[in-house]
Amino acid sequence: xAGITQAPTSQILAAGRRMTLRCTQDMRxxxxxxxxxxxxxxxxxxxxxxxxGTTGKGExxxxxxxxxxxxxxxxxxxxxxxxxxxxxYFCASSQKGDSxxxxxxxxxxxxxxxx
Amino acid sequence: xxxxxxxxEMTATEGAIVQINCTYQTSGFNGLFWYQQHAGEAPxxxxxxxxxxxxxxxxFSSFLSRSKGYSYLLLKELQMKDSASYLCAVRDSNYQLxxxxxxxxxxxx
Numbered sequence: 001x002a003g004i005t006q007a008p009t010s011q012i013l014a015a016g017r018r019m020t021l022r023c024t025q026d027m028r029x030x031x032x033x034x035x036x037x038x039x040x041x042x043x044x045x046x047x048x049x050x051x052x053g054t055t056g057k058g059e060x061x062x063x064x065x066x067x068x069x070x071x072x073x074x075x076x077x078x079x080x081x082x083x084x085x086x087x088x089y090f091c092a093s094s095q096k097g098d099s100x101x102x103x104x105x106x107x108x109x110x111x112x113x114x115x
Numbered sequence: 116x117x118x119x120x121x122x123x124e125m126t127a128t129e130g131a132i133v134q135i136n137c138t139y140q141t142s143g144f145n146g147l148f149w150y151q152q153h154a155g156e157a158p159x160x161x162x163x164x165x166x167x168x169x170x171x172x173x174x175f176s177s178f179l180s181r182s183k184g185y186s187y188l189l190l191k192e193l194q195m196k197d198s199a200s201y202l203c204a205v206r207d208s209n210y211q212l213x214x215x216x217x218x219x220x221x222x223x224x
Contacts, residue, residue, distance in 0.1 A: 042119060042214030043158075043202070058211070090157060101146070102206070106157035 002026060004107035006091050012113045013081050021076045021110045023091030031094045032074040033104070034058075034066060036087040043090065049074055081114045088112075117141045119215035121203050126221045127193055135188045135201050135218045143208025149177055149188045150202040152217065158202055162188070190220075198222045 007022045025032065034046040045058030049068040063085060065077045074093075078085055091107040118140045127133040139147070146165040150158040164170055164179035164186060176189040188201055200217040207213055 040216055042216045043204075043212075044214070045211065101163045102210075103148075103160045103163070104150075104158075104212075106159070108157050 004091055004093060004105060006089075006107035006110050008110060009108070010111040010113075012115065013078075015081055015083060015114055017081050019078045019081055019112070021078075021089055021091075021112070023074045023076070023107060024072050025074075025091075025093045025105075026072065027093060027095075027105065028071060029093035029095050029105070030071065031096060031102075032068065033092045033094075034064070034074070034076045035090045035092065036060065037090060037109075038087050046076065046089075078112075081112075083114045086112060086114045117207065117213045119203055119205060119213055121201075121215040121218045123216070124219045124221065126223060127190075129193055129195060129222055129224050131193050132189065132191050133193060133220065135190070135203075135220065137186045137188070137203035137215060139184050139186070139203070139205045139213070139215075141205045141207045141213055144181060145206040145208065145210055147177075147179055147186050148204045148206070148212070149186075150204065151199050152202055153199045161201075193222050195222050195224070 004025045030051045033048045035043040044060045046064050047066040049055045052071045089110045092104040094102045094104050120138045149161040152158040162177035169178045174191045179186045200219045202217045203215040204212045
């Protein structure tokens with residue numbers, strides 16, 4: 001693989017179910033991010049990690065959790081899915097947590113529908 | 116609050132020039148980014164401005180005026196493949212990215 005891999009690509013989920021979106025990068029980037037993208041809104045940051053072993057809350061963290069056990073993997077878990085979590089989820093990574101251009105590389109996205 | 120404004124949609128003709136504007140009000144400023152996103156795909160990086168002025172990269176240029184809280188993306192010699200959404204994002208004083216909703220650019224033959 002080259003870049004960021006997200007799985008699943010698409011998923012329909014019943015409300016109340018637990019769901020984990022997987023994200024793996026092979027670029028050895030130290031910072032990783034989870035965004036959600038909804039029609040008419042800008043990308044909104046859910047959680048981020050500046051380095052392995054650390055995580056932080058973004059703009060819309062409620063109902064989501066993350067872990068960063070190593071550099072490559074950054075899974076996003078919905079403990080009990082609700083319909084308002086229907087969205088397209090993008091995982092991204094960057095070389096540095098801040099400063100410099102800090103260009104983000106995005107995964108292809110995971111389209112989640114909660115019924 | 117923090118806010119990024121871009122037009123929702125623009126239409127242009129193949130071979131022409133189009134300018135996509137972005138105005139911002141953020142808590143501090145540490146750079147402005149433009150990303151391109153084709154329908155159903157991931158955003159990809161186009162340009163980065165941190166100082167006032169014009170950055171040129173092939174057919175694409177990006178301008179920044181920090182005093183006016185304003186940027187634009189200029190696309191020249193438009194091609195059909197330029198049909199996409201263009202996302203403006205500003206990095207604030209906490210080094211977090213604030214994203215605009217994006218401008219959908221439609222290119223007509």
